[in-house]
Amino acid sequence: MSTMPAPLLSLVDVTRTFGGVQALSGVSLDVAAGRITGVIGPNGAGKTTLFNVITGAYTPTAGEIYLDGARLTGLKPYQIARAGIARTFQNIRLFSSMSVWEHLLVAQRHDGSVFGRLLPAGLARSKAGREAEKALVFFGLEKVRDRPARELPYGTQRKVEMARALTANPRLLLLDEPIAGMSHEEADELRHLLMRLRADGLTILLIEHDMTFVMNLCDRIHVLDFGRQIAHGTPEAVRTDPAVLDAYLGADT
Numbered sequence: 477m478s479t480m481p482a483p484l485l486s487l488v489d490v491t492r493t494f495g496g497v498q499a500l501s502g503v504s505l506d507v508a509a510g511r512i513t514g515v516i517g518p519n520g521a522g523k524t525t526l527f528n529v530i531t532g533a534y535t536p537t538a539g540e541i542y543l544d545g546a547r548l549t550g551l552k553p554y555q556i557a558r559a560g561i562a563r564t565f566q567n568i569r570l571f572s573s574m575s576v577w578e579h580l581l582v583a584q585r586h587d588g589s590v591f592g593r594l595l596p597a598g599l600a601r602s603k604a605g606r607e608a609e610k611a612l613v614f615f616g617l618e619k620v621r622d623r624p625a626r627e628l629p630y631g632t633q634r635k636v637e638m639a640r641a642l643t644a645n646p647r648l649l650l651l652d653e654p655i656a657g658m659s660h661e662e663a664d665e666l667r668h669l670l671m672r673l674r675a676d677g678l679t680i681l682l683i684e685h686d687m688t689f690v691m692n693l694c695d696r697i698h699v700l701d702f703g704r705q706i707a708h709g710t711p712e713a714v715r716t717d718p719a720v721l722d723a724y725l726g727a728d729t
C-alpha cells in the first residue's frame with residue numbers, strides 16, 4: 477500500500493503535561509481513513525494519554541486535534557463521542573449485572589437530538605436492537621447474549637467491549653490493548669474481525685503491546701517513547717528502525 481488515503485484524524489504538535497511530566501511532547505500524526513494504525517512504545521511512553529487527549533478525557537496542554545478537518549480540541553468527551561469516535565479501555569469497563577445484550581443496547585445514543593425524541597419509542601428501540609444484533613453476530617456473541625458480561629472469560633469480555641463501541645457506529649474506533657488477556661486463537665480471530673471491519677471502511681487506531689499482532693495487522697505504526705514520537709511508517713520500516721530498537725532495549729515489554 478504505497479499511497480495512503482487522506483487522514484480522518486490529525487494531531488498537530490500535541491503536548492500534554494502532568495506537573496513536571498511530559499506525557500506527550502509535540503506529537504504530530506495522521507490516522508488514514510479506512511486503515512488500521514498502531515501506536516506502540518514502552519511502558520509510560522504516552523500511549524494511553526494519546527487516547528485520552530483524542531477522546532477529550534484530557535485537554536492537550538498545547539496543539540490541535542482534527543477529525544475530518546473539524547477541530548476537536550477543547551470539546552467535551554460526549555461531543556467527541558458524538559462526532560464519531562468510540563473507544564475501548566485497557567482495563568475492561570463492563571457493568572457487573574448487565575447481560576451482553578443490555579451492554580449493546582445501552583451504548584447507543586438515546587441522544588437528545590430532535591429526531592430521536594420525535595421517533596416513536598418502539599421505532600427507536602428497534603433501530604437500537606438492529607445495531608445490537610449486528611454487533612452480536614459479528615463478534616460471535618449470540619450464545620452468551622443473556623449472560624452477565626462480567627462472568628464471561630476475559631477474551632469474550634474484550635469482544636463485548638468492542639461490540640459495544642461499534643454499536644455507536646463510529647467513524648473512528650480506538651482500541652486500547654484489544655488482545656490483552658486473549659489466547660493466541662482468540663487474538664488471531666480478532667485480527668481477522670478487525671481486517672473485515674477495515675474492508676468495510678472503518679478507521680481503527682489501536683494500542684497494543686503484542687508486536688506480532690501489531691506487525692501483522694497495522695498499515696502504519698507510530699512509535700512513542702517518553703512522550704515523543706521517535707518513528708513512524710510501515711511495519712517493515714518501524715521494525716528495523718534503530719531508534720525503535722534502542723527504545724525497546726532493556727524495556728520490559
Ligand SMILES: Nc1ncnc2c1ncn2[C@@H]1O[C@H](COP(=O)(O)OP(=O)(O)OP(=O)(O)O)[C@@H](O)[C@H]1O
Nearest residue numbers: 494497498499517518519520521522523524525526
Ligand atoms: N493523570 C495523570 N497524572 C499524572 N501523570 C500521568 C497521568 N496520566 C499519565 N501520566 C504520566 O504520563 C506518562 C505516560 O503515561 P501513559 O499512561 O500515557 O503511558 P502508556 O504508554 O500508556 O503506558 P503503559 O504501556 O504502561 O500503559 C507516565 O509517566 C505517566 O505516569
